[in-house]
Amino acid sequence: MEAMSMLVQQAEEFTADEAKSIAAATNAGFAYGLAAIGPAIGIGYLVGKSVEAMARQPEAAGMVRTTMFLGIAFTEALALIGFVVFILLKFA
């Protein structure tokens, strides 16, 4: 009960604007962190497989590389949308 009243007191020290910017900053961090997990796994898997393919068939390296960049571009887009959300939360 005492802890609760301390928390309430703590919360009352912030004005509405400050509380909003605290929430925005916290959520912005989570937004980008969570958005980066999937693309990180995806790009790692994609590049690993591409290197494997290039090592197995060096003569197809050019084609594999082009396709790899395409795949990276599509996968990365998800993380970048997360980054845009971060910017919007943090600054807008």
Added chain:
Amino acid sequence: MFFALEFPPINAILRWQDIFPSFNKIGLIAVVSAILVMVFYALANRANPMLAPTGVRNVAETSVEFIEEGIVMQTMGRIGLPWTPFLLSLFLFIFLANIPGVIPVLQMPATARIAIPLGLSLLVWVVYIGTGLKHQGLGYVGHLLWPPGVPVALKPLVGLIEFVSTILVTPFSLTVRLFANMLAGHILLVTFGLLTESLLFAKTSQIFLVPMSILPFIMLVFLTAFEVLVAILQAYIFTILAAVYINNSMAAHDEH
């Protein structure tokens, strides 16, 4: 207040005083990069084509060859060779708009504001839809909505999904990819620059903090080199995606 170092408001890092109304440094960089491309190829064109290429013409021929071999032949094949001039100008303009992000004094990629990426992807959007209509006539709309072999029962659903992904998501993702990459790089450089500065000029009794500023500075140098790579890579990716989309609307579903 909530961060150890006070990050400036977003307008301070992305916006300057207008040079004259509605024309600022970003507009200037964009105009200069467009003019630079034109001057570069005009100069290259003046050399005698019968002699072995030297100087500017050598660089220009290498760039054309790079677009032909690295982008057009890889994605569209021989049929796409007439698209080389369009893709070449896209690539060079984006690259020259990106690279001021690491050039001292300028220090701002023009593509870190959404206007230029948005304009470029709307251009690509108009081009690939126009190409589809030109090559396949009004049937292009049908091919756009329904890939071959879709069961009739699924047509409304598939049509909706394909419509959203081709008409809306494609230009959106093209825009956001270029814009967010360059903005992220710019903010990263700003962060480490600020960190170096605030450690170097820290008013603190703990004097050992001051030499620590070498650490973010090393990171800053490393990230600057990385940003050069990103500038080239993003221009390459934007161009290659434009080539893929144009190719899709040119040759799509001939078997059908």
